[in-house]
Amino acid sequence: MRDDMLSSILSELNGTSADIEASAVISIDGLMIASMLPQGMDEDRVGAMSAAMLSLGGRTADELGRGELEQVLIKADDGFVLMTNAGKDAVVTVMAKPKAKLGLIFLDVKRAADNIEQIL
């Protein structure tokens, strides 16, 4: 039941934009809770890297006096990775194409993360 609701939110998120290639909900210790990943993408790897980035991002925000972490964005040649806190226990990770409309993705992912937080 909860799984279905999470999958439904991720499916809707991936559907909001053709620029979103993958999305996942991950526990803060890096374990996969729900995912919509393209074939061949390794769940464990997405989980581990998301948890590591969020953890270091949180520490960086703290050390540099920026308050509580909301999101970490990685921009690379072949696309974006956006990690967003969904409450205290989970992270929503989204991968998007290089030419993605970032403003729209920020908005859609924030909304999805709020919904996921209420379900977890």
Next chain:
Amino acid sequence: MRDDMLSSILSELNGTSADIEASAVISIDGLMIASMLPQGMDEDRVGAMSAAMLSLGGRTADELGRGELEQVLIKADDGFVLMTNAGKDAVVTVMAKPKAKLGLIFLDVKRAADNIEQIL
């Protein structure tokens, strides 16, 4: 001479927007090359966290098939931290206020990073 040119680029960058609170050029091993930081902000801490974030960001981009890293953005309650590669040996780190116009900051920082890359 080179120090003056770097300081001049950072000074101009901080001047482009009232939302930019601090900027620094850091070697990829975390040592400060040039900085315009507000009083009380610790250089070593900015250097260490920037280098750590860029390093993990690069690995994440690689592991998740996103190609070569360009930027890492941290969004937190009390503001942003934006880290941008300036060539292979240095990072430009900028801190901005919570309500900063991100599009403009991305643009100005990318331009500054290109100039810094040519000087180093």
